[in-house]
Amino acid sequence: MRIIIDAMGGDLAPREPILGAIMARNEFGCNVTLVGQEETIRKILEQDKIQLPPGIDIVNASEVIEICDDPSTAWRRKKDSSISVGLRMLRDGEGDAFISAGSTGALLAAGTMIVKRIPGVRRAAVAPIVPTGAGGAVLIDAGANSECTPEYMCQFALMGSFYAQRVLGRENPKVGLVNIGAEPSKGNELYKLVNSMLTEAGNAGHLNFVGNMEPVQLASEDACDVIVADGFTGNILLKTMEGTASFIVHALKGLFTTNAKTKMGYLMVKGSMGKFKKLLDSRETGGTALLGLRKPVFKAHGSSDAYAICRAVGKAAEFVNANLIEAIEENVSRLQLSQEEQ
Amino acid sequence: MRIIIDAMGGDLAPREPILGAIMARNEFGCNVTLVGQEETIRKILEQDKIQLPPGIDIVNASEVIEICDDPSTAWRRKKDSSISVGLRMLRDGEGDAFISAGSTGALLAAGTMIVKRIPGVRRAAVAPIVPTGAGGAVLIDAGANSECTPEYMCQFALMGSFYAQRVLGRENPKVGLVNIGAEPSKGNELYKLVNSMLTEAGNAGHLNFVGNMEPVQLASEDACDVIVADGFTGNILLKTMEGTASFIVHALKGLFTTNAKTKMGYLMVKGSMGKFKKLLDSRETGGTALLGLRKPVFKAHGSSDAYAICRAVGKAAEFVNANLIEAIEENVSRLQLSQEEQ
Numbered sequence: 001m002r003i004i005i006d007a008m009g010g011d012l013a014p015r016e017p018i019l020g021a022i023m024a025r026n027e028f029g030c031n032v033t034l035v036g037q038e039e040t041i042r043k044i045l046e047q048d049k050i051q052l053p054p055g056i057d058i059v060n061a062s063e064v065i066e067i068c069d070d071p072s073t074a075w076r077r078k079k080d081s082s083i084s085v086g087l088r089m090l091r092d093g094e095g096d097a098f099i100s101a102g103s104t105g106a107l108l109a110a111g112t113m114i115v116k117r118i119p120g121v122r123r124a125a126v127a128p129i130v131p132t133g134a135g136g137a138v139l140i141d142a143g144a145n146s147e148c149t150p151e152y153m154c155q156f157a158l159m160g161s162f163y164a165q166r167v168l169g170r171e172n173p174k175v176g177l178v179n180i181g182a183e184p185s186k187g188n189e190l191y192k193l194v195n196s197m198l199t200e201a202g203n204a205g206h207l208n209f210v211g212n213m214e215p216v217q218l219a220s221e222d223a224c225d226v227i228v229a230d231g232f233t234g235n236i237l238l239k240t241m242e243g244t245a246s247f248i249v250h251a252l253k254g255l256f257t258t259n260a261k262t263k264m265g266y267l268m269v270k271g272s273m274g275k276f277k278k279l280l281d282s283r284e285t286g287g288t289a290l291l292g293l294r295k296p297v298f299k300a301h302g303s304s305d306a307y308a309i310c311r312a313v314g315k316a317a318e319f320v321n322a323n324l325i326e327a328i329e330e331n332v333s334r335l336q337l338s339q340e341e342q
Numbered sequence: 343m344r345i346i347i348d349a350m351g352g353d354l355a356p357r358e359p360i361l362g363a364i365m366a367r368n369e370f371g372c373n374v375t376l377v378g379q380e381e382t383i384r385k386i387l388e389q390d391k392i393q394l395p396p397g398i399d400i401v402n403a404s405e406v407i408e409i410c411d412d413p414s415t416a417w418r419r420k421k422d423s424s425i426s427v428g429l430r431m432l433r434d435g436e437g438d439a440f441i442s443a444g445s446t447g448a449l450l451a452a453g454t455m456i457v458k459r460i461p462g463v464r465r466a467a468v469a470p471i472v473p474t475g476a477g478g479a480v481l482i483d484a485g486a487n488s489e490c491t492p493e494y495m496c497q498f499a500l501m502g503s504f505y506a507q508r509v510l511g512r513e514n515p516k517v518g519l520v521n522i523g524a525e526p527s528k529g530n531e532l533y534k535l536v537n538s539m540l541t542e543a544g545n546a547g548h549l550n551f552v553g554n555m556e557p558v559q560l561a562s563e564d565a566c567d568v569i570v571a572d573g574f575t576g577n578i579l580l581k582t583m584e585g586t587a588s589f590i591v592h593a594l595k596g597l598f599t600t601n602a603k604t605k606m607g608y609l610m611v612k613g614s615m616g617k618f619k620k621l622l623d624s625r626e627t628g629g630t631a632l633l634g635l636r637k638p639v640f641k642a643h644g645s646s647d648a649y650a651i652c653r654a655v656g657k658a659a660e661f662v663n664a665n666l667i668e669a670i671e672e673n674v675s676r677l678q679l680s681q682e683e684q
Contacts, residue, residue, distance in 0.1 A: 133589060180574060216588070236579055244560060265606075
């Protein structure tokens with residue numbers, strides 16, 4: 001297996017993606033191609049006195065997509081950018097998955113135009129795994145499409161269901177529609193319609209639709225395996241989880257430093273804090289799949305360090321081994337629901 | 343001051359609303375009217391061997407709005423329900439504020455039809471105070487209106503701004519529009535339009551619009567004072583905060599019971615945990631204001647116990663003293679933005 005990594009994407013590029021590639025090569029044994037400005041990459045290797053191990057090679061890409069570039073057109077205007085070059089390699093079979101910590105918008109636009117969508121899939125979606133009381137769920141879409149039709153969302157549900165089954169190993173994944181109440185009549189017009197379409201898809205045996213889910217249920221041990229949302233709502237949900245977690249961690253720090261007694265108490269629980277921190281650490285997730293494309297494309301967090309990049313490589317390798325895209329391709333007819341909206 | 347309490351609303355009614363009324367009478371010294379089935383109320387007082395203190399009276403209402411009643415019409419079909427009777431008393435000046443732990447939908451519909459909206463205000467909104475790194479913010483709308491026009495949302499912004507100023511004591515409240523990115527071009531069509539309208543309202547000096555806010559900023563010490571959202575998105579945000587907090591508290595419990603050492607550690611931090619728990623306790627918020635009505639109407643959490651009802655009375659009293667409704671009434675012309683949508 002060969003994983004292509006965008007060496008120029010993210011706040012800590014190119015050093016951390018380079019170090020992450022080496023870490024992943026050691027940990028997972030897969031081959032890695034670093035795509036980016038070769039001269040810059042070699043300079044860093046020299047500075048850090050690192051010999052690139054066998055199994056890792058560098059492919060030059062002279063341009064870098066910057067934060068100021070229009071994400072929807074950057075891939076076309078910067079044909080020799082690391083994202084464009086890496087995705088063309090992926091398309092042409094010179095690697096099995098592509099990972100970038102660069103702009104989500106640029107990666108999504110470039111992925112859709114270069115790698116292309118699976119035939120029949122209307123829109124690609126961002127599908128992170130979010131922590132839940134049931135050991136995590138696929139949230140789809142978490143931000144790729146701020147305007148969605150009911151059909152897009154039904155396709156997200158089906159792609160997410162395959163993902164939960166093949167990658168998370170959930171046997172008959174419970175698919176829930178995020179909403180403001182349990183009853184099918186809850187929510188705005190879009191959500192009412194999606195609820196009825198997913199109910200129909202569930203009755204037809206295409207997926208295991210369990211109805212609306214309110215986000216208070218995230219903590220439940222019965223939380224569903226797939227959380228379906230339009231990209232606007234899904235992104236708000238994801239970022240609210242991050243914001244709330246960060247608020248609580250901050251409050252906890254205050255608590256543990258109240259006085260000498262609490263400080264000593266902290267020393268006694270500190271060892272177990274690692275597991276707790278891991279639950280909330282975005283670096284652990286590593287990479288978020290863009291579902292709906294013909295090849296595996298992963299977005300790593302913009303602030304990814306070497307460890308996060310390495311974790312993303314692990315996720316990408318799992319994804320490749322799960323033959324998820326083949327499963328979606330084979331079942332694409334199920335995605336064409338009878339009540340089509342567009 | 344006299345606060346009218348729905349004795350029949352909520353999961354723990356009527357016992358907890360009754361006990362909450364007594365607690366509030368002792369704590370805040372205000373008069374309280376309990377509205378509900380007098381016989382049932384008296385039976386509970388007898389069972390608990392409680393003498394109703396002076397300053398609390400009972401007004402009989404023979405009917406109860408149940409969870410199965412259609413919230414939009416319940417107030418009309420059950421004219422002698424505690425919600426309908428209590429709101430008529432409020433309308434007629436027989437009390438200064440009304441509190442119910444019953445159905446939000448029924449309270450909102452009844453409030454709008456009986457108490458009526460402030461002239462010029464298009465829709466009433468649910469406006470809880472949510473915890474933030476800056477000591478809390480008004481979230482408006484948190485669920486009253488699943489479909490919103492841009493004009494509704496601009497009015498929410500202005501009402502929320504007055505609320506933050508008069509009740510939370512923020513001098514020049516920072517108003518943020520919840521969104522999936524900081525740039526004005528982010529989000530769906532509704533949010534792009536609201537951003538431009540709020541920018542205009544800000545430039546005209548009607549409020550202090552600070553632009554889009556992503557929910558990751560909730561933890562920040564610079565978090566805004568007012569978070570504007572459509573009711574669907576606002577409710578998802580609110581419930582995601584609750585779900586995430588509950589998930590983390592659960593994980594913490596697991597952490598503290600890992601082994602003898604962590605259990606001992608917990609004993610040492612336990613004393614300071616009170617403050618932390620308070621941050622996350624929905625009982626502390628007590629009541630959520632329904633903004634936009636001619637009189638103060640408060641929704642208490644469905645699971646409110648006596649303490650939560652008592653806290654809601656405190657919030658309602660603050661609200662009455664802040665003359666917020668007068669402020670909205672006087673400035674209602676500001677709510678009529680030039681770019682009206684409906």
